[in-house]
Amino acid sequence: MSPKIISSWVGMTKTDAAVQTLSDINPDVVLESYTLNITTVKGFETFMESLTNKNFRSNMHGSGVDLVLSCVDNYEARMVVNQACNELNQTWMESGVSEDAVSGHIQLLIPGETACFACAPPLVVASGVDERTLKREGVCAASLPTTMGVVAGLLVQNTLKYLLKFGQVSPYLGYNALKDYFPTMEMRPNPQCSNSACMERQKEFILAKPARDAAAKAQMEAEASAGTTECPIHTDNEWNISVVDDNEMESSSGHNNSAALPEGLVHELPNADEFQKPPMQEQIDDVSNDLEDLRKQLDALNAGL
Amino acid sequence: MSPKIISSWVGMTKTDAAVQTLSDINPDVVLESYTLNITTVKGFETFMESLTNKNFRSNMHGSGVDLVLSCVDNYEARMVVNQACNELNQTWMESGVSEDAVSGHIQLLIPGETACFACAPPLVVASGVDERTLKREGVCAASLPTTMGVVAGLLVQNTLKYLLKFGQVSPYLGYNALKDYFPTMEMRPNPQCSNSACMERQKEFILAKPARDAAAKAQMEAEASAGTTECPIHTDNEWNISVVDDNEMESSSGHNNSAALPEGLVHELPNADEFQKPPMQEQIDDVSNDLEDLRKQLDALNAGL
Numbered sequence: 001m002s003p004k005i006i007s008s009w010v011g012m013t014k015t016d017a018a019v020q021t022l023s024d025i026n027p028d029v030v031l032e033s034y035t036l037n038i039t040t041v042k043g044f045e046t047f048m049e050s051l052t053n054k055n056f057r058s059n060m061h062g063s064g065v066d067l068v069l070s071c072v073d074n075y076e077a078r079m080v081v082n083q084a085c086n087e088l089n090q091t092w093m094e095s096g097v098s099e100d101a102v103s104g105h106i107q108l109l110i111p112g113e114t115a116c117f118a119c120a121p122p123l124v125v126a127s128g129v130d131e132r133t134l135k136r137e138g139v140c141a142a143s144l145p146t147t148m149g150v151v152a153g154l155l156v157q158n159t160l161k162y163l164l165k166f167g168q169v170s171p172y173l174g175y176n177a178l179k180d181y182f183p184t185m186e187m188r189p190n191p192q193c194s195n196s197a198c199m200e201r202q203k204e205f206i207l208a209k210p211a212r213d214a215a216a217k218a219q220m221e222a223e224a225s226a227g228t229t230e231c232p233i234h235t236d237n238e239w240n241i242s243v244v245d246d247n248e249m250e251s252s253s254g255h256n257n258s259a260a261l262p263e264g265l266v267h268e269l270p271n272a273d274e275f276q277k278p279p280m281q282e283q284i285d286d287v288s289n290d291l292e293d294l295r296k297q298l299d300a301l302n303a304g305l
Numbered sequence: 306m307s308p309k310i311i312s313s314w315v316g317m318t319k320t321d322a323a324v325q326t327l328s329d330i331n332p333d334v335v336l337e338s339y340t341l342n343i344t345t346v347k348g349f350e351t352f353m354e355s356l357t358n359k360n361f362r363s364n365m366h367g368s369g370v371d372l373v374l375s376c377v378d379n380y381e382a383r384m385v386v387n388q389a390c391n392e393l394n395q396t397w398m399e400s401g402v403s404e405d406a407v408s409g410h411i412q413l414l415i416p417g418e419t420a421c422f423a424c425a426p427p428l429v430v431a432s433g434v435d436e437r438t439l440k441r442e443g444v445c446a447a448s449l450p451t452t453m454g455v456v457a458g459l460l461v462q463n464t465l466k467y468l469l470k471f472g473q474v475s476p477y478l479g480y481n482a483l484k485d486y487f488p489t490m491e492m493r494p495n496p497q498c499s500n501s502a503c504m505e506r507q508k509e510f511i512l513a514k515p516a517r518d519a520a521a522k523a524q525m526e527a528e529a530s531a532g533t534t535e536c537p538i539h540t541d542n543e544w545n546i547s548v549v550d551d552n553e554m555e556s557s558s559g560h561n562n563s564a565a566l567p568e569g570l571v572h573e574l575p576n577a578d579e580f581q582k583p584p585m586q587e588q589i590d591d592v593s594n595d596l597e598d599l600r601k602q603l604d605a606l607n608a609g610l
Contacts, residue, residue: 167483178472264434
């Protein structure tokens with residue numbers, strides 16, 4: 001952001017500055033900002049109230065939001081978001097950048113269905129002190145806007161895929177900036193998770209299996225019966241595929257296939273040499289006739305000996 | 306960008322708007338902007354002059370820039386950048402987003418060493434018309450700022466790695482947004498490339514092989530001789546590794562190893578059960594003594610038969 005914008009933020013909270021910027025970009029979006037520490041009892045209550053507020057989505061069960069995105073910088077705050085989302089059965093997407101700024105990740109957490117943040121805790125955590133004040137020996141703490149930018153881009157792209165239902169939402173996507181390596185994996189919930197709300201969601205998910213199976217079967221059957229009707233299987237035809245007669249194929253192939261390209265497009269490379277056609281039946285007959293002739297000549301020679 | 310910023314751009318060229326924004330972010334950077342069509346003869350000349358301008362880097366050979374980044378939207382302009390960089394032996398990094406906005410790529414092109422943009426041309430190209438006016442049937446032309454953001458982030462991250470010499474610069478990195486798939490590959494130059502400047506750079510690269518090999522050998526030997534001196538091999542110790550005596554290891558292992566963590570950190574999970582120690586030599590001796598006893602008893606039984 002430019003200093004001109006940043007100077008207009010002086011004295012504002014981070015959240016209010018974000019609201020101002022987002023309102024400038026799209027004034028039609030309704031935004032709410034909260035500045036609070038969600039790891040306190042009071043802060044957690046306010047956080048839960050903001051998630052269950054149904055001002056905008058009165059028809060939703062449980063929480064009033066479609067998706068929670070977390071971009072916090074410490075373990076404790078992630079565990080609080082995890083607790084709230086497990087209690088409300090709220091899907092969320094977590095993101096993070098490593099302390100040395102050269103790796104990051106995004107993770108989709110669906111209560112009961114995928115691992116929650118407490119299902120596989122880190123081996124070492126802060127205790128009794130603010131973990132942001134901890135300095136680990138030998139670790140170069142850094143901040144790279146490029147790494148943040150890539151991770152934020154991947155988070156928002158996966159948010160679009162999730163909300164607008166296209167493509168595949170990654171369950172976990174890592175980013176190793178030094179090697180441009182992007183590991184992916186799926187994490188099932190831990191049946192011995194220490195989070196009781198996660199354990200409740202896991203039980204509900206298992207109990208709902210027959211209903212999920214029945215719904216999947218009904219959908220399969222509906223699709224199968226729809227397939228027997230005369231309407232096209234695919235309403236769109238992304239690759240412009242059409243069924244053509246073999247003879248038609250033959251006549252359109254060959255050196256004049258550039259005629260099939262739309263106006264303004266040409267083939268960059270020359271066509272391959274035409275494939276040598278196999279000899280016709282008549283030619284083969286000629287060969288066998290020649291053999292017959294040769295045999296007669298040989299017989300004549302033998303007879304002459 | 307917010308409408309407030311965009312409104313300040315009205316009447317400006319894209320390049321001047323970019324210069325204004327970048328100057329606001331960092332006034333110490335010297336910026337030059339050109340608005341021209343590099344695919345014309347005059348435009349190409351101006352482009353070449355801007356690359357060979359050594360106002361800022363008088364000590365450089367060939368061109369006056371460290372790296373060219375291309376973010377153009379058509380094949381013709383890429384081929385022009387390719388021509389200029391091949392002629393000047395200038396390393397460049399190419400980037401692009403697909404017409405349907407759900408995939409993109411970045412590519413590092415080092416003249417003579419890696420494939421140039423003409424080494425593997427696309428199968429179909431525009432001819433005689435502005436390719437931006439072409440509309441391909443069945444292709445949904447779209448623009449996603451998220452895809453652009455991820456590709457731009459990867460391009461700038463690799464630029465940092467290249468210029469600041471850390472990590473591995475990707476020779477080619479693809480981005481499939483629908484599947485979060487990031488293919489990588491290396492492309493060697495085409496020995497039958499249609500670009501004559503590329504062919505010249507390829508010859509130079511092959512001729513310089515003995516010099517490269519000698520330099521690599523000299524560096525290896527320098528590193529080997531440096532290793533025989535008493536100074537530490539690694540000046541930094543990222544993982545805080547130290548060589549300790551076996552007895553010291555033993556005494557520090559066990560249940561009290563959390564004492565090794567800095568203040569404020571605790572192990573989140575309990576320690577594993579202590580590994581069962583193998584029986585001591587005395588116990589093994591006892592077993593063999595028991596066997597001796599049994600044999601004597603057996604002998605006594607046999608003698609008594």
